[in-house]
Amino acid sequence: MSQATHPRDGSLEEAPPCRNTKRRLLDAAERLFAERGFEGTSLRALTQAAGTSISAAHYHFGSKEELLRATLERRVAPMNASRLERLDAAERAAAGAPLSVETLVGAYLDPLFEERATHRGSLSDVRFVAARLYSDPPELVSALKRELFGEVSRRFLDALARALPECSRDELGLRFQFGVGCMVHVMSGQIEDAPHAQGRDPLPDDVVHHALVRFLSAGLRAPAGDPR
Amino acid sequence: MSQATHPRDGSLEEAPPCRNTKRRLLDAAERLFAERGFEGTSLRALTQAAGTSISAAHYHFGSKEELLRATLERRVAPMNASRLERLDAAERAAAGAPLSVETLVGAYLDPLFEERATHRGSLSDVRFVAARLYSDPPELVSALKRELFGEVSRRFLDALARALPECSRDELGLRFQFGVGCMVHVMSGQIEDAPHAQGRDPLPDDVVHHALVRFLSAGLRAPAGDPR
DNA sequence: GTCTATATGTTGATAGAC
């Protein structure tokens, strides 16, 4: 009987066993976590969608929670890097002068809508992923949120404070968060699911994008209220 | 042997076996669904928190999904009724003249913040419940959303269209949704969880409330963009 | 690195006593 079942030699051709399982897992996780949430997605369904097995997921990520973390991180980190690049570039160009509110809103929003345009129709959509940071269990995502968004929030808030010097820091912090809320709402597909949008053709992305920029810029610039 | 086990007579005193189990179930569901989501909350944990049993929940509501529905409906329906009352009152007072954007934003937001003030510290908080409409599985909540918010959305959009006649209907629909997004974000406690708010005292409710009214009013009134 | 098989616990729902 042939006693040789192990690979004959540690040769170069050693079949690519890993193929791209890790990437496929991340792709499936992105889609399913986005659609049905973390708790709503079983590792079984996820690994089946990725064409692999539960144990492969554990081999690559260790646990379901770590898979979520990796999924969010893969998309959010480059997006935030891009936001900071744009902010840096705009500040260099302005040579010390305060930036306009529109410039800041654009630097924050554009990377999101560009990623969407790039991956149109594909499985990967950062927007839904990012939105999940705001509905998945806080004990899982709030540390990650601080870690991934800490610097971006700080830098943009500082720049906003220079653009709107008459606005108090507290008020500015609130307005920034209001803006994030709008964004998340759009990202998570609520526009299409709105009661009065049922059965109508969804508006093109760039229409939504520009409407959002106008809305946020105007909101951020709102006149200060009397302290009463 | 005494053959009588059934109640002797259909008397008036028949012990109150139901007590208020149904209400306690709704209270627990409200708190737990809000904190950990629908999929993240087990019926076991929920009924235990309510001081009753799983079978009681099935007796009163039939299924976990129906319990969610009842939970959302109990708070959202009266809140939306209150919104419509305010809108009606304002329209009567205006005697045909268009309402101001601030009036409309107030009529929409005030009932939410008032409910919050009323139940401060209690288990029941509409705000989180309503926010769940936007993160729980769409197949569960989107019909309910249409049902509960259909008329309110329509009425407020119509009133907004009269307040902002120069704004296209599509743009107005988008801005309305942007506003809902801000609101949901605030309701779901994201303000306190924001990266730059960590470790700081949370701002008082009425500060947030008035900042939100200013932000939304300004956003809704944003100048129209060029169609490009 | 990937699989099958399994361990161990939890889920929503139901049956039936009282």
Add this chain to the structure above:
DNA sequence: GTCTATCAACATATAGAC
């Protein structure tokens, strides 16, 4: 109306062959 006991299905995670 409410309980205890139980169900079948499903969850995440692990062990070990290859």
